[in-house]
Structure formats: C-alpha cells, structure tokens
Amino acid sequence: MSEEYSQINHFLVNVFNEVLRTEEASLKTKEFHNLSIREMHVIEAVCEGAQTAKNTASEIASSQRITAGTLTTTINTLEKKGYVKRRQDQRDKRVVRIYPTEKGETANKVHASFHHEMVSAIMSAMDEEELAMFVKGLAAVQEFLETNKKC
Template sequence: MESKLAFSLYMAFKKMQIQFGNLAEQMGLDPAPLSALLKLWRQDGLTVTELGDKLFLKASTITSLVDRMERDGLVRRERNQEDRRVVRIFLTEKAKNLKEQFPGFEEYIQDKIKGHFTEEELETLIKLLSKLESSL
C-alpha cells in the first residue's frame, strides 16, 4: 500500500505539473515565472527571500528567476529604505494586466476534472490531502 500511495501521489503531481505548464504556455510564460506571479498577485512587494521561501527555491535559483522576470518586464526590484540589504519585488503593470488573462489554476483544474468526481469526493480528497500535507 505504501509504495502504491507514493507512486500515485507522484503521478498525480507530475500530471498537475503538466497541466500547470500548459496553462503557463497559453499565457506565454514558463511555469516558474507563473508560480512567482501567483504569489505576487496575492502579496505584492515580497522580499526576495520571502518569495523564495513561498516557492521552495534556493537563494541562487530565486535570484535568477527574478532576474528573468525583471528582464521580461514582469517585476521590478526595490531596495528597502530602512535596510538597504532587503530587496522587495513588485509587479509591473504588464504583470498586473496578465492577471486579468489568468483563469486561475484552481478553476482550470476543476474544469479539467469536472465529471470525474462528485462534490463529496472532491471535499474528501481536499481534506485528505490537507491532512497528508500537515503530516509531512
């Protein structure tokens, strides 16, 4: 049962990654910048460290991601006036406008699985996945 659980979770995760990649591609983005935009749409002005923590990325990886996003006109960096070591990431107008085109990954996935689960099954699945997440 244990190996079947791990394998099933892994396969579901990989398929979710593919769906997220498809959605990002439809928006003209790679998955990593879209993931960062999702976090910044919820809370603009995160520090580089906070954004990296939310995305589970190492410092070097988040720095290169922010570099790319800045180059593509999606974000701008701003040093904190009180502590110049702290750099905050802010959305540009281009990135804010992209949000209007974004259907929302939650809605996108729900549309994909519509008809495969009852409402009760979805509620149970969400509860079980939350329980799993908190236990790991």
C-alpha cells in the same frame, strides 16, 4: 502490496506530473510563451507578497523554498522579460521590494484561471460527501508533505 496502495502511488505520481505539464501548457499562449512554470510560481509569489507587504527577496525565496541565489537569477530573468520590477522601500532604503508589472499581474490572472478551472472541474464531478472525503485525503497528503519537508 495492496491494489489500493498501487493505485494511490500511481495516481499521486501521475497527477503531480500531469498538473505541472498541463499548468505549463496553459501558459504557452502567444503572450506568455517565454515563461516556465517555475517562473510563473515566482510571479505568483511576488503578486501575493505585494498584497501582504511580504515581497522582499528573502520572503519570496522562503515562500518558494528556493535559495536566495536561485531567486535572484529568476528575478533577473523575469525583470528582463518585463514581469517584475524591483523598488527601494520608501521607509527603509536598505530594503528592496519586488513587485509585479502589469504584464506579471496579467500572467498571474491567467495562471489563477487555470487553477480555478481545475478546482471547479473536480468539484463539479463530486457530491458533497465525496468532496468532504476528497478534502480529507488531500489534507492527509499536505500534512505528510509538511511533516517531511526538508527546507
């Protein structure tokens, strides 16, 4: 096993875990202390879905690669916490759409701010050529994950 292989493997595992830990810690403000990172990612999907009219339970579950049952449990919890609300579709009463509340939108903005700070810090540490290589490497990681996803 080459030194580069070991470094890349160690880096990917550690960075993935550290991003999740740091991302969750960034939410642990007084206002959002009761959110898990999984719940935050569902709120993020609800906010995105509400903007594109892809905010039914099945569309959100699919985007998060979780089961409908898991999403239902999470939405029930988030609704009780005041982050999301369900509404019947005005055109098709059989369809229920999920929307963020003001509190949910605020949590999503805090979460987006974390992502912005992280990306900005990475970009400011590299020149244009290094950024191009970094993007190329990340694209290879994404392609691998897309090719190997099980859901």
